[in-house]
Amino acid sequence: MTYPTSRFAPGSAAIVVVDVQNDFCDPDGACARNGSDVTAAVAMVPRLQRFLDAARAAGVLVVFIQTTHDETTDSPAWLARRGDDAPVPVVPAGNCRTGSWGAEFYGVAPQPGEPVVVKHRYSAFAGTNLDVVLRTAGIDSLLLTGVSTNVCVESTLRDGLFAEYRVTLVEDCAASFEADAHAASVENVARYFGVVATSEEIGATWSTLSRAA
Numbered sequence: 242m243t244y245p246t247s248r249f250a251p252g253s254a255a256i257v258v259v260d261v262q263n264d265f266c267d268p269d270g271a272c273a274r275n276g277s278d279v280t281a282a283v284a285m286v287p288r289l290q291r292f293l294d295a296a297r298a299a300g301v302l303v304v305f306i307q308t309t310h311d312e313t314t315d316s317p318a319w320l321a322r323r324g325d326d327a328p329v330p331v332v333p334a335g336n337c338r339t340g341s342w343g344a345e346f347y348g349v350a351p352q353p354g355e356p357v358v359v360k361h362r363y364s365a366f367a368g369t370n371l372d373v374v375l376r377t378a379g380i381d382s383l384l385l386t387g388v389s390t391n392v393c394v395e396s397t398l399r400d401g402l403f404a405e406y407r408v409t410l411v412e413d414c415a416a417s418f419e420a421d422a423h424a425a426s427v428e429n430v431a432r433y434f435g436v437v438a439t440s441e442e443i444g445a446t447w448s449t450l451s452r453a454a
Contacts, residue, residue, distance in 0.1 A: 244436060248382050248407055249446045251300035255380040256293065256411075257401075259306045259365060259387030259394045261286065264336050264343030266388060271336040271343050272418065281416040281423065282388050286348035289386055289414045292440040293349060299447040302378055305351045306358050306365040306387070306397070311339040314361040363393045366400040375406070382407040384443065386414040391426040399434055408435035411443065 247253050264271040266282040273279045293303055337344040351357050358371045365371050375383075383406045385398045394415050401408045410430045417423035431437040 244438065244442075244446070246446055246450055248409065248436065249301075249384065249438075249443045250382075250450060251302075251447070252379060254382040254384055255302040255304050255375060255378065256296050256384045256386060257304050257306060257365065257397065258289070258293070258349060259385065259397055260308050260389075261289065261305075261347050261349050261387050262308065262337060262343065263345050263347045264341075265308075266347040270347075277418040279418065281418070281420065282347075285388075285414060285416040288440060290349055292386070292411065292414050292444070295440075295444045295447060297352065299451065301384075301447070302355075302380060303351070304356045304358060304371070304374060305346065305349075306360055306371075306393075307344065307346070308337045308360055308393070309339040309344050310337050310361060319362070363396040364400045365393070365397040366404060367396075372404055380406070382409070384409050384411050386411045388415065389417040389422070390415040391417050391422040395426045395430065395434075398430060402434050409443075410435060410437045411440055412437050413439050413441075 266279055266286065267273065268279055268283065270279070296303055356374045358365060358369050358374060360367065360369050362368060383401045385394050385408060387394050394410070398408045398410060410427065412427055415423070417426065427437055
């Protein structure tokens, strides 16, 4: 499918890398230890690596999102979000704890000068400076990648649209713990919230723009 080149173009578009961290992706991380299947995330990361390499070569901004949790952000409402009577943790206690190995990036990492936005909720816009970082860089189009597609990636994508950004889900550079959850999120985004494209489609646009320049 053909999209307006400005949607993916350097200077107007940024890649947002959501939660590609050890506790969410590594087979020894907290999510895997708690029974989640991280196979899709492990398989996705090499595609994301290639996509980021191509983006950097094209001059596209890359913004990393890093989740952390600790006692200063683990509010009663957050801990009881699944309806618990008492505010007890509903994820493993070690999940992306501030300063831990689990909170470190998995397989990808920001290069010097690339922004890192720390978040404490599903959406990377909730309680962070992400909007300021993007507006300062002149960005109006977001290319969403990372994990998990149906939770933090889609939450960030939706909030991005509501903040008046053009949003694109990079389907092959996002992953969920369940294949049907990923597929449902892809369909939901395509139907209601934004564009769904592959890294190859976006990379082809960068090549076209480079040749035209």
